[in-house]
Amino acid sequence: MRFSAALIPTLRDDPADAEVVSHKLMARAGMIRKVAAGIYTYLPVGWRVLRKVEQIVREEMERAGAQELRMPAVQPAELWRETGRWNVYGKELLRVTDRHDRQFCIGPTHEEVITDLVRGEVRSYKQLPVNLFQMQTKFRDEIRPRFGLMRGREFIMKDGYSFDADVAGAEKTYRAMADAYHRIFRRMGLTFRAVEADSGQIGGSFSHEFMVLADTGEDDVVYCEACDYAANSEKATSKVAAPERRDTPAMERRATPGVHSVADVAAFLNEKPERFIKALVFNTDPPHGTLELGRKGWPTQLVMVLIRGDREVNEVKLANHLGVAELRLAEDADIARATGGPVGFSGPVGLPEGARVVADRSVASLTDAVCGANAADTHLAHVLPGRDFGIEAVADLDTARAGDGCPRCEGGTLAIRRGIEVGHIFMLGTKYSEQMNATFLDAGGRKQPFVMGCYGIGVGRSAAAAVEQNHDARGIIWPMPIAPYHVALVAMNMKSEALAGAAETLYRQMADAGIEVLFDDRNERGGVKLTDAELLGIPLIVVLGERGLEKGICEVKERAGGDTREVPLEAVCAELKQRIRDALGG
């Protein structure tokens, strides 16, 4: 491609509305332009990158046995009503009405359409498994689109769906997809982690997110520095050392006038926070619900949660444990009425009949502990779980922290970094197939629902994540496999006929050799062209100047490390081909 004939509108300044590097650089490199909030045009250079990403995804999906198809972007409401998601999905679902007053949505995902297809075409276990995927523009009417391609409303996604005859088969497919995802992101040159994720309301049995580690990520990734354990912060567990065991004398009341935070009480009583039982009262009702308070009963909506004084409750884990969708801390007045004591002095001892108390694992093993006494300015010392109070359930409700022990390996320590979710795979099970009556006949002639999985990759987001991970002050540094061009050929002065002629020859040779080259033949100063080549992030920059031409050489500069070598003109093509082949991994 000749730069002079291309539409590559580079910008010198960052666009005012861009906040993260990938957004700034992709806009400045002339890759994307905003059309509306969260909606972008992909200009030629940007589109080349996205196509490369798509091609890697396509190759690896096919290698793993999946087949590409293409479903409609516009989907009938009818299908969404079958799964109930027409009502559940909310405002994120962009709904449209056609001229006949029929309702449709612009697909944010395609479980309904694919399940409808497969239930119509697949009848027998002999036809299974089936694994299908597509690359498509999706629309989700995000509350707050931001960060360019990282969180658009319209975005390109690879979404895949698998159908198996049984759980064992589905798990095998799931593992194959996980492997394919590892290969995909490795080929793209990304530093990433596959993390165990909370499968949430999607309802599957398990799920992994593929997170690119980058400071601008929107999620926390908890991972082990020694092994490959990784989980998102909503799901992460850790090993937390328990304080030494002690004999626990008889329980004793202690006056703690005016001190209620764990730290203050610990200092006041000269005891470590690790020996404290922190009691939090949660309300499981939706906001503004009315509490039915008996005279001295325990309201059914309230749950007391116990956790060690130095730890924090993970509300997602708690909500999952309790099987509720929403949780919030109870109102002060409700706590006081339920426990009989003011906020700040709550504890599990002596609660009314019927009180629900769940404890984190860290509390169950405590000895000689301290807790609130459900009375003003009073705490209880020498408390022993089980002896002095009862617990309905013990669960992992703790928020993992950096520095905690790894739950999987010996001696590993957990760290936390920000991550960008570029892929997500789910074991869906039979949720959709049952709701949509998608069945096949098994070997015994019985109707069975398909066991499904779904697998997404954000194409644009992956490209943006690659920029987040690979850039410097001058611009983007594309990994070779997703670079828009492999080589930028810069002729320092097109007004020099000798130089222009030599550059033309070199360009033709490169093109004939099958090298993806961007020939900057503009009549610009050399500095401008070099700056643009670097901003665009093209991995290899070939500089041809008058001095070099006299010696019959050009310079080959590596964008990433800045390494520059002089190469004889006749040897350039071979050298470039070799380096490109190496960088593409064979």
Added chain:
RNA sequence: CGGGGCGUGGCGCAGCCUGGUAGCGCACCUGCUUUGGGAGCAGGGUGUCGGAGGUUCAAAUCCUCUCGCCCCGACCA
């Protein structure tokens, strides 16, 4: 949806408070010079001042409504 802010040439912005008929840098167009790291000189303005009403002799500026966009929060991939 709650809170804050912004819409002025292609991009980044000033002007608005205190109304007087639009400006700066870059980009762009023409010519000449220049060509190894975002050139110099000369000439050129390419603008419904987001839109609609209103106040006024006069509105980018004041008032009302409206649309769009950005940031923080809740939410989500």
